[in-house]
Amino acid sequence: MIHIILFGPPGCGKGTQAKIISNKFGFIHLSTGMIFRDHMKKKTNLGKLASCYINKGILVPDAITTNMFYIEIQKYFNAKGIIYDGYPRTKNQIFSLEKILKKFCLGKINIIFYFFIQKNLIINRLLKRGKTSYRNDDTNIITVQRRIKEYEKETSLIWKNYKWKNNIIRLNASLSVEQISFFVEKKIINLL
Ligand code: AMP
Numbered sequence: 001m002i003h004i005i006l007f008g009p010p011g012c013g014k015g016t017q018a019k020i021i022s023n024k025f026g027f028i029h030l031s032t033g034m035i036f037r038d039h040m041k042k043k044t045n046l047g048k049l050a051s052c053y054i055n056k057g058i059l060v061p062d063a064i065t066t067n068m069f070y071i072e073i074q075k076y077f078n079a080k081g082i083i084y085d086g087y088p089r090t091k092n093q094i095f096s097l098e099k100i101l102k103k104f105c106l107g108k109i110n111i112i113f114y115f116f117i118q119k120n121l122i123i124n125r126l127l128k129r130g131k132t133s134y135r136n137d138d139t140n141i142i143t144v145q146r147r148i149k150e151y152e153k154e155t156s157l158i159w160k161n162y163k164w165k166n167n168i169i170r171l172n173a174s175l176s177v178e179q180i181s182f183f184v185e186k187k188i189i190n191l192l
Contacts, residue, residue: 001083001107002027002191005088007159008115009151011122011129012173013180017113018085020181025188027081032065034085035072037135055136057146059124059154062092069093073100087156110191112159113184115173119148 004027015031022029035178036054039047046068053060069087076082088094101108123144130138137143159168169187171180 001013001079002082003084003101003107003109004116004186004188005084005109005112006086007112008173009117009119009122009156010125010147012115012117013177014085014115016177017184018083020177021188022083024181024185025081025192027083028076028079030072030076030082030087032069032072032087033083035068036060055143057137057143058150059089062090062096065089066093066096069096070100076084077104079104080145088158089151089156093160107166109164111187112164113166113187114159114170115167116170118171121174122148132165 004021006018008014015033018029018031021027033054036047036050040051040054041047046064049064050060059065065087073082084097086095097109100106123141126138126144126147127141128139129135130144137147171183173180175183
């Protein structure tokens with residue numbers, strides 16, 4: 001089973017690429033943000049809990065996220081591959097993912113695509129997206145800025161450990177959707 005992580009700040013295009021790649025290769029698109037939003041829409045207990053954090057633009061605590069993720073990933077143990085979009089976001093979440101993959105003999109993290117982009121570009125993209133996505137956390141400039149800050153503080157450095165050196169592929173996220181998916185697809189084909 002193949003495990004591909006799309007990593008980068010909010011608004012860098014992870015979700016768009018995850019959709020394209022998962023369709024192309026028949027992989028599962030696993031987005032923790034989407035799962036939380038689904039719970040919020042259905043007003044489950046998890047959704048109510050998560051919304052307190054999401055609406056403020058801060059990370060949902062690891063204990064809650066990891067629990068949810070553990071339940072979710074078990075639905076996909078027969079998949080060819082999984083594209084992770086928005087997970088892991090902390091070092092603890094990396095450990096949890098590695099632990100699950102090991103426990104259920106599901107292979108290892110194969111590639112981490114690291115999306116790089118200028119801050120002013122992502123702020124504009126997020127505010128623009130907010131107009132059609134109706135995501136609370138995309139429409140408010142303060143929340144958008146808070147999410148970017150949270151990314152810089154809590155998330156951006158989590159793959160710094162030398163052990164991931166050979167798994168990380170950097171990409172320029174200001175290129176077009178087509179250019180990026182072409183690049184990503186080529187790398188994945190090499191893996192198959
Ligand atoms: P996203 O759709 O990936 O932009 O996520 C939207 C929001 O959901 C984030 O701003 C966080 O509050 C929360 N969230 C999503 N994934 C995670 C995660 N792996 N860890 C903690 N919080 C998360």
